[in-house]
Amino acid sequence: MMNRAPALLTAIAVLLLSACGEAPPPAALPEALAANESNAAAQTQEVPSPPADLALSAAASQPAAPSVSLHELMRDVIGPNAQRVWRSVSYIATESGVQETMPVNDMDWDGLHQSVTILLEASHGLTLEGRDIGGAAYEAVRQNYQYTAAEIAERRARNLDDWNAIAVGMGDLARQIIAPIERRNILALTETGAALNQACETCHASYWLRP
Ligand code: HEC
Known part of the structure; x- marks a missing residue:
């Protein structure tokens, strides 16, 4: 060795x-x-066989189970990347004038492209079966006007087609942000970015927030 x-x-x-x-x-x-x-x-004889849990098996051809909870997916993946898109263009009026924020260089635009790709993939992740809602981590931050994890899981199971359709819709809306990014079109970026919010609100209204 x-x-x-x-x-x-x-x-x-x-x-x-x-x-x-x-x-x-x-x-x-x-x-x-x-x-x-x-x-x-000497070495060819030394090479150990892979541990049993790494060995390819019939199980490896099954889709992997979701690895993070819905709560983590929202808090750490979908939330921050949607914010990155929404905050990329802003006009803030201050005493000293209007403070503008917008993507300027390739790095800014590439960052937006990454966020939209993440949102696209995450929207697909929302349709995976068996994703845990969030357990204690969700319960620790949950407000009374928000459904419990058990209630969310139950509502999702009862309306799975609707849930999946909203998730697919979120993917469609995210996909529409790509062309403006590739064309460096600020106005279209703002419009398609704002439209994405419909998908978030539709799902939150049915599955997260009590009426
Ligand atoms: C298909 C349903 C669905 C879609 C689509 C969806 N969400 Fe959520 N989201 C939920 C549910 C259910 C919760 C509450 C449970 C939880 O925290 O996971 C939630 C919670 C959240 C939270 C709170 C996490 C925390 O810290 O407590 C944020 C932030 C969030 N969503 C952002 C978004 C954004 C931004 C979008 C759109 C780009 C979006 N969500 C789209 C279902 C959805």
């Missing part, structure tokens, strides 16, 4: 040398190569 790094370096050096058509390898190399070969032979 200790010999692996030098052996690799030697192999790489040989590759580079032969690739560049440089002078023949120094005299010491054949020896090193021979040592390599016996190392390699």
Whole structure:
């Protein structure tokens, strides 16, 4: 094992040398190569088989279960990335005049593109089966006018088609923000960005906030 790094370096050096058509390898190399070969032979026998839980099995062809709760998806993924889109353009009137914020350089626009891609993928994530609502973390911040996790889970299960349709709608609205970003069109960015909010509000009105 200790010999692996030098052996690799030697192999790489040989590759580079032969690739560049440089002078023949120094005299010491054949020896090193021979040592390599016996190392390699020894190593092929050493390679351990992968642990059982990493081995490919029939289960690996099933879709993975959601790894974060709905609460985490909202708080850490969907919320912040929607905010990034909504806050990208703003006009704030102050005593000293209007303070404008808008994407200016490629980095700003690329950041927006990333956020919209995340929202798109997250909208798909909302339709995955078996996502936990949020348990204690949600209960710790829940207000009385918001449904409990059990109530949300029950409402989602009872109206799954509606839930999924709203999620797909959110994806459609997010997708419409991509063209304005690619064309660097601030006005269209504002309009499509604002429209995205419909999907958030529709779902929150039915599944999060009590009437
Ligand atoms: C398909 C349903 C659905 C859609 C679409 C949806 N949400 Fe939510 N959202 C919920 C539910 C249910 C909760 C309450 C439970 C929770 O916190 O997960 C929630 C909670 C939240 C929270 C509160 C998280 C916290 O810290 O307590 C934020 C922020 C949020 N959503 C943002 C958004 C934004 C922004 C959008 C649109 C871009 C959106 N959501 C779209 C269902 C949805």
